[in-house]
Amino acid sequence: MSEIVRFSVSLEDDLLEKFDRFCREEQFATRSEAVRQLIRDTLTRRAWQSEEQDVAGTLTLVYDHHRPQLRDQLMELQHDNTDMVVSTLHAHLEHDLCLEVIVLRGQAGRLQEIASKLRGLKGIFKGELVMASARGE
Numbered sequence: 001m002s003e004i005v006r007f008s009v010s011l012e013d014d015l016l017e018k019f020d021r022f023c024r025e026e027q028f029a030t031r032s033e034a035v036r037q038l039i040r041d042t043l044t045r046r047a048w049q050s051e052e053q054d055v056a057g058t059l060t061l062v063y064d065h066h067r068p069q070l071r072d073q074l075m076e077l078q079h080d081n082t083d084m085v086v087s088t089l090h091a092h093l094e095h096d097l098c099l100e101v102i103v104l105r106g107q108a109g110r111l112q113e114i115a116s117k118l119r120g121l122k123g124i125f126k127g128e129l130v131m132a133s134a135r136g137e
């Protein structure tokens, strides 16, 4: 377990006001919680510049279930990458609309490549990838 270190930050009062509003709206328990998360997000984003970084992510897809071949292509891509695909959650939204959340884990470069292939298939209405460092840093 890491040791907690305190440090002080100087900033303009109007910026602090905006930050406090942000903390309230995002329901952070304390300013420290908010700062911690913002620092982690920023560092994680930076780490993706290194393609070898071990990351985990979710790819959320909303797609037309009646598109010929789309379901097969989605399935095939996932079966071809079983070392990266951890789990899949499927929800039937409407008669012809499906939502799928695919949990991925592996090297950042490959993960983004697979996510792009999945997201780019014809018939996908929405695709959003959220990545996080898979190491507690």
Ligand code: NI
Pocket (backbone or CB within 6 Å): 065, 090, 091, 092, 093, 097, 098, 099
């Ligand atoms: Ni469905």
